[in-house]
Amino acid sequence: MHRVRHPVRRRPRHPGGSGALSTPRLRIDTPERAGLDPAQLRRVVEDVHALTSGADPWAAGAVVAVGRGPVLAVEEAAGWAVRYASYDPRTGRGVELPAGSRVPMTAGTPFDLASLTKLFTAVAAVQQIERGTLGIDAAVGAYLPDFRGAAAHGVTVRQLLTHTSGLRPELPLYDYADDAARLARLRAEQPVGVPGTYCYSDLNMLLLQHLLERLTGRTLDVLVHEGITRPLGMTATRFGPCPGAAATEDQRRPWAKADRGMLRGVVHDENAWALGGVAGHAGLFSTGRDLAIFCRALLGGGAYGPARILGSDFVELLFTEPGLGFALDQPWFMGELAGRGAAGHTGFTGTMLVLDPATDTFAVLLANTVHPCRRPPDNGPRAALGTRLARAVRAI
Template structure:
């Protein structure tokens, strides 16, 4: 059965109170102004049901040529060299990549080629650290494997050594206890590639983005993407200079740009389609990427890859099973099945360099969407 495709229309047609929604969006767009903005540029997309009620951009995709540690500020490009942000600008999604890895895994669970409670060692016996501790696929998807948050793979001399470190890594935390880790999705990537014989980039393209018509979503390089960080030590973990169109995450970069935890680039419109497909039970138009029961598996407590009911970035959308994730570069995606709403905020908050997290703008946008629903 075909599911209505996402279409641009008015907030009223979406069942959203326009004044409240536009106020929340205006507050987000204003975050790109001033000498030290929250983000150099950003894109907002939000809607309800099959309606994309708002899609707007502000600021700059590229504003700075470098970061100056003496002044703790970015070196401004001449006006003619700056690149304006548009609604079609791709962003480095950072950890939003994990959501696509999770969907790819649940697709294999649905097909019966992957067991959710199977031991990782059954698929990856050469990953001796996880195999020895009996880590399961479910534990990878729920961040309960005990694997540490990350490994400094970027400091290893070559890819074979990086993979050796990953294969031998033994969980350090208590199995069953929540410990958020990029390594979970890196191992899950290797499980998926081993059982299918295809790379994660191919699995995401063939299983998710192509059927949904998400033509702007892909692993890098992505030359027209919003710039991220002037990566230099000591504030970064590698000396790469101003990064644009190549994955920001140092480990994903060290592994070639295709990684289970980071590496995808996308636009606000494409992510709105992704949200719509999940809210509609796994379908969009004539395409279906998951059956409704497996969308439930993905988005029901404790969530597989998706975080659930996190007010620190979901604001007032949290509390009824809202699902989503954030990314280090300044990205956010939230969908709420209780009200059939979604909110996407893409920002290059790390341009020209990373700062302590300020999640208030993410929560404020999600709260604005929640209030726009309640006011109708």
């Protein structure tokens, strides 16, 4: 089993979540001022427009944000937030809306973050570890004894955060009649793999959500708002509904797991929807600018402006192999940025963020690749963005 290589040390919380010193906030400026090669960043902008163009684009629309240090050097929107009225399974194509009814993408368009939500759940958990109210190697059963499956197998908090609990990837909770039945099913779920073996699972973050809510007496949406988004000034980041968001899927069986029609502003993930829209693995909506702030705060050792959401030791803990919630050094979506401790995640709806402490850089790519219908994932554009950013740093 993977282990974090340094001990977890309790660190005093700064009063009101603020640090003793203010750190620089993001500002929009040129690539040169950011210490990035403008030619590579021009290609980033060209790429995002190419990805959203044509009859069968990679995504209907997208927003990309790239920066280094306190400088946001690229913030570009392309394509459409809403392009299709429905999906036609006979042709395998979307049914286009009339030109006047389409909604153009803007830099401020919110997106369904899908699994990027896991990063916020992980930060909320590490905040409790920093406070000393949660033990990273404590048994989940010590906090959730009624979750019999995990308790009987000695699943730990660390295993939930590192996807090494042995829990299966997902359960069809959306097929159960009500919340009581869904909760009973989740409580009874036992690991199907050997604890300590990696298996990416939404269930890890669902159990972590229940643990945090039991521990604090507050729901996950409140924990994320009070502990992360409000202090950082991420005013566009919240759990749904989010009426102005980019559209996602015309969600119908057999290609989807539920019959809900064209989705916009409500969570795409069927389990998160069945659970009321607030879930540890999915449900958050956000913008490119807000996620750039989130990246900047983590690259700044947990501080942004006068606010501090984590001590620097605990940000380091998030990014220590194999990563707590965050994936580390994954070339399949980070490209050439992987290799020196880059951290990030992707989301099923077409989202990605990656940050690289070694170069103090970050990239956010938000796209509605599932509009109008889900398709096999193509991670090439995500990896290409990471590669362009890595080359932009090396060229200076």
